[in-house]
Amino acid sequence: MLASRATTSGDAANGADGASRDAPVRDRGDPDAGPLDHDHEPAGAKHLTAAVALVGVSKRYGDVEAVRDFTLEVEPGELLVLLGPSGCGKSTVLRLVAGLEHPSEGTVLIGGTVVNDVDPKDRDVAMVFQSYALYPHLSVRQNIEFPLRSRRAPARRRRELVDEVARGLQLERLLDRKPAQLSGGQRQRVALARAIVRRPAAFLLDEPLSNLDAQLRLEMRAELVELHARLGTTSIYVTHDQVEATTMGQRIAVMHEGRLQQVGAPRAVYERPANAFVAGFVGHPPMNIVPARIGTAELARTGARAPGSAGAGAGWDAERYPSGPSARAGESAGAAIFAGGEIALSPELVARVRRRNLDHVLVGIRPEDLHPDPKGAVSATVSLVEDVAGYQQLSCRLGTGQLVGASAIAGGPVFRTGEAITLSALGEPHLFDPSNGERVDS
Amino acid sequence: MTVLRYVPLGVMAVIIGFPIYITVVNSLLSAPQIAARPPTLFPTHPLWGSFSTAFNQAHLGVYLRNSAFVTLMIVLAEVITSVLAGYAFAFMRFPFRRTAFMICIATLMVPMEATIVPNRQTIVDLGWFNSFPALIVPFLASGIGIFLFRQAFLGVPRDLCDAARLDGYGHFRFLTRIVMPINRPLIGAFALYAFLSAWNQYLWPLIVTETSGVRTVQIGLRQLQAANVDQTNVIFAGTVLAALPIFILLVAFQRQLVRGLTAGALKG
Known part of the structure; x- marks a missing residue:
């Protein structure tokens, strides 16, 4: 755990280089990954070294195929943005990684281990919801320490961890309030704190900024990027906002109708869209x-x-x-x-x-x-x-x-x-x- | 404006409150005083003896204890089964979920009078006649409770459920740590409602019991009335005793009850 954290934060420090990567992930490794250099790995084994990988994953609800033959690897420490119009299946992908949905076909791997049949709580991932999903009857402190309680962390340790995370997100003065007494931005911060406090292997963020007003969204966008640089935790960020995607993501993965359309650095996707859908979707005003x-x-x-x-x-x-x-x-x-x-x-x-x-x-x-x-x-x-x-x-x-x-x-x-x-x-x-x-x- | 609002409310309060007041007053008078006209509206020399007569001689103490036991069991069971079933219908996926829920709802449509004879026969066949199970078991689950809690729990955002799963909480802990605390006013109101209906039962306890050892206070009151035709003050004292627990509960949980009944106050 600690060792992997060291390499991932090193990777995040090279964020600028990471952002200039341009090739689709399946063709090229990450030159900054250090000990995890994929160029020397045999093809097909890449998903074993990825922080999160989906291999040939499909998800059907009755006759509706929400996700089709989806293959994607997320590098350790990377901030990958899943971008697509609403209803394209991007949230379903996130829920498949979290374990809230079970794939109809294919394999989900976290840290090289197949987790298809692993319970959500044992996957070591934390999720931030669009609605924040704060527990309304609990104070900010209780909300943040909620995931620690289920893991039976001792009371003193819980206090320390909550204080530390609250400090990092400027929540110290709000710890005794209830969610209803917070503004949208503050609620968003509490939701982030609740995810961070567990120190998970990966963050899954499901449109975390779309309930905020424009100004606050800009601020939180910058804060999230900073936070990612500081923690260096692998993150998958789902959004339908292509501006958000291109400004935040080291790589973006564009989805449409349940299929992955293109993966690459934002600039690469912008400059060489793989198909007409990506061309029309990425860029503002549209192509x-x-x-x-x-x-x-x-x-x-x-x-x-x-x-x-x-x-x-x-x-x-x-x-x-x-x-x-x-x-x-x-x-x-x-x-x-x-x-x-x-x-x-x-x-x-x-x-x-x-x-x-x-x-x-x-x-x-x-x-x-x-x-x-x-x-x-x-x-x-x-x-x-x-x-x-x-x-x-x-x-x-x-x-x-x-x-x-x-x-x-x-x-x-x-x-x-x-x-x-x-x-x-x-x-x-x-x-x-x-x-x-x-x-x-x- | 305020006067206009409070005058009708005041009149209504007097109309509703007067019979209760006169019951309490009569329980403190002697039988001839009660019969006297014009009636005495304020007891200048209250006589407390009628209460001990009702409590001891008419065995109202035993009846009250029986009622308390039966009611408490019914309330506990109804709340537990309704919350659990409501949660299952709201949050879990299982075969015949809709059908099962429809059957629960359907039980609300059948009046008690229609089932009372076969139910009594079932109790007799089970060998439970004149026993506490006969008074408690038929009321362990409640269609209205299941319906009420299912609807309320459907209002709990699904994201909360997902968040709790990721935080390591299974169904039971999600129910007890998140869903129930959020819906506490409703659970309180339902418990109070269950208490009132269980406490005030008369017909069913009457037909499945025959000895005072298991009979409840409403039957006791009826017997008191039959046995003390000339001692109206004792009847009134018994009535006050039987109503006292309900009165205390209503005063204590009034706020809870109003909040629960005006539900929808759950969200936001």
């Missing part, structure tokens, strides 16, 4: 996803530029569009075409599309990569302008009738509702197979 057909770019007419090439095109008004695309005409092998617009594709991307025999794709462009540009190849009508600090956020209607997000740097031209503009995209667009949503260049 624009436009159905298009693959064709040859009509560069002469539209002046669209292939990404990845150097130098501004002729007639580029650098003053009016300071964030304009840097591209050179004539290199594109193809384009994604839809009514009223086209997006140029690099030859490599076109080759990938051809290899998959696709004539239609879903084109994904982040709003922050889509800018007004008089030479742009996408015509649209501005339907909403929002002034955000530093830039204007535009909602534009395409020729297809679809609404897309775009952004224009503040200090540039001011756009008005109803104005007809053209847009061009920065960088390589994301392409997805329309039949299954998979990333084309995965």
Whole structure:
């Protein structure tokens, strides 16, 4: 127990490095894990060294399959965020780990031991609930020491532990109050204290911040990250809030309809979403996803530029569009075409599309990569302008009738509702197979 | 405004309180004084002797003891079985759960008068006639109690149950440490209700007992009335004695009772 704590806190101290990890967990080990270096382990044995692992887990309630063939390893000391829309099965995954649900299929491991048939209380995990689940008739002190009582810790030791945890969470002055006399943030802290006081092998947090108001949520988010860095305890954090997920998690695991969609560092998931669902779910405002057909770019007419090439095109008004695309005409092998617009594709991307025999794709462009540009190849009508600090956020209607997000740097031209503009995209667009949503260049 | 509210309340209090008052007053008068008209509304020379007459001569002491024993057993058993069954229906999954609950509810629909004859026969067949089990066993479980506690326990958040499981508490300790303390006002109110109905039973004890050794105070009162037709003061004293335990309980637990009856006060 103590030895594992030492390694996990060391890992947490390297949190910054941990956050830069980008590959899906099943393919690569954690370079910071020290004694737990997975790169030298045979494939398939990884879940034995993970702090928490689910292998091929399914959970059915009658005909409803809440979790399907779910495999995920959580590294010791890691803060992993399970992200997904409500009803995607993420809470069920957490309950499976806690032992509150029994898997219909597959194996749950904690610390390398199969715990499918282990009672929740013997799994050495602590859970924080969205509703906090504080015992209303007990004082804050009694609430925090509740898990210690069942483990028959001596009274003096209990007192010491509660005092210590209360100090760490600024609860000392509230110890004699009842939960009803506390504010939301204070209740949240008590719930955390009750989880921490046991010093469990893993924390399971089920949307712990969603009952708090926005300001408090921001504060508690920072506090939770600090707390995790200090304790270094393996944590699984469930949320439907992708901002929370990307700011807190060292890795995020995106779920949809009971299936794991992608696991990786937040930046990696953001930059290379594995499928159209992840692309649309992670990022705010969400990625624009436009159905298009693959064709040859009509560069002469539209002046669209292939990404990845150097130098501004002729007639580029650098003053009016300071964030304009840097591209050179004539290199594109193809384009994604839809009514009223086209997006140029690099030859490599076109080759990938051809290899998959696709004539239609879903084109994904982040709003922050889509800018007004008089030479742009996408015509649209501005339907909403929002002034955000530093830039204007535009909602534009395409020729297809679809609404897309775009952004224009503040200090540039001011756009008005109803104005007809053209847009061009920065960088390589994301392409997805329309039949299954998979990333084309995965 | 306050006057408008309190005048009708005051009138109602007098209407309800007067018979009780006059019973107490009459128990302290002599029989001719009670019969006298206009009635005496305040005993200037209270006579306490009628109480000892009722207590000793009419064996009301024995009847009171029997009633206390029977009532206490019934209240304890009803509370325990109702809480346990209510918990099972609210928190546990088992085959025929719905059906079993429906049967419990269905017992509420059948009036006691419909079952009293076959029940008495069962008691006789079991050889329990004229014994304490005959007075206690038929009331060990209560449909209304099970229903009441199930509904209340359904209001206990499931997260509390999950949290307690993770904290190492099984069903029994979750029930006794969390669910029961949270629902204490309701349990108190139900116990009081069970006490009142058990204490005031008359018909059932009458038909399953025949000797004063096991008979309860309500029957004793009836016998007192039959035996002391001319001593009305003793009858009134017996009535006061029989009602005293209930009166004490109501005063002591009034707050509890009101809180429990206006339940829903459980949440929040």
